[in-house]
Amino acid sequence: MSGTYGTVNGFTYGWATPLAGFVMACLGAALGLRCTTRALAMPPSRRAGWLALGSAAIGSGIWTMHFIAMMGFTVGEVRISYDMLVTFESLLVAIAVVALGVFLVGFAGRTPPAVLAGGCVTGLGIAAMHYLGMRGMRLRGDLEYTLSTVVLSVGVAVLAATVALWAAVSVRRMYAGVLAGLVLGFAVTAMHYIGMAALTVHLHSDAREGAAGAGPAASLAPVLIGPVVFLFLSGVVVALDPPVGEVAPEPAPARGRRSSRADRSSRAVHASRFREGPRERQ
Structure with missing residues (x-):
């Protein structure tokens, strides 16, 4: 295979794209974790909708x-373009894998095994989205990765996702959800750039042929509109929804036992009064 290694630059527009990406990752993470917290405060029959919205928000934030x-x-x-089918597949994979982790915590509860398993699955979803998204990139060259750096990027995603889930479902304060969103958003961004640091591009000999044309910004900007709009609409839904308690409601059987004891006590009082009534008339 002839050719040379290309000069990789992830900061063509300086810090504009990293900062914009970080903001969107934090927005998606904060919304998703907040939805997960709200789901835990609701009866099981009403949790699925909030958990689905949370999964879609986190997945969309990662992808965006x-x-x-x-x-x-x-x-x-070298001209870079993207296979739109693979690009949107990476969005679906992100949402689906994150949903596994979020639903696991949502229905298994706040137990350490559930949070650990949910964090691992969510972190793997972040990593899967990144590397599947990279598969959609098209240029006249071959992508090569340093394995140790790839493993590091996956480890960062898993660790941060676990910590963020734990904070969101265990600390019952608004600031905990915001902090967890910042942690997960930072981790998504860090994971991305660590993963990109593992990348080298071996260019084909004809790589510069047909280099003219629209750049990656022009081809990617239109496909980002939908997920960005979805994230802001999700924010409106979360903001306008009536607040709920941070503590999950007590199980129905417990209320039933208290109610039964009260009913039995009331019946006993009425029965004693009924028995005393005839004696007084005598």
Whole structure:
């Protein structure tokens, strides 16, 4: 295989794309974790909707962060384009895998095994989205990765997702959800750039042929509109929904036992009064 290694640059527009991507990752993470917290405060019959919305928010935030960052990714003067089918597949994978982790916590509860398993699955979803999204990139060259750096990027995603889930479902304060969203948003961004640091591009000999044309920013900007709008609409739904208690409601059987004891006590009082009535008349 002839050719040379291309000069990889992830900061073509300076810090504009990393910061914009970080903001979107934090927005998606904060909304998703807040939905998970609200779901835990509701009866099981009403949890699924909030958990689904939370999964979609986190997945959309991850995906949006990745492709905003990729708008600033260039390899020398080689033209880069994207396979839209693979690009949208990576969005569906992100939402689906994150949903596994979120639903696990949502229905298994706040137990350490559930949070650990949910965090691991969510972190793997973040990593899967990144590397599947990279598969959708098209250029005249081959992508090569340093395995140790890839493993590090996956570890960062899993660790941060676990910590964020734990904070969101265990600390019953508004600031905990915001802090957890910042932690997860930072982790998604860090995971992305650690993963990109593992990348080298081996260019084909004809790589610069047909280099002219629209750059990655022009091709990616239109596909980002939908997820970005979805995240802001999700924020409106969460903001306008009536607040709920942070503590999950007590199980129905417990209320039933207290109610039964009260009913038995009331019946006993009425019965004693009925028995005393005839004696007084005598």
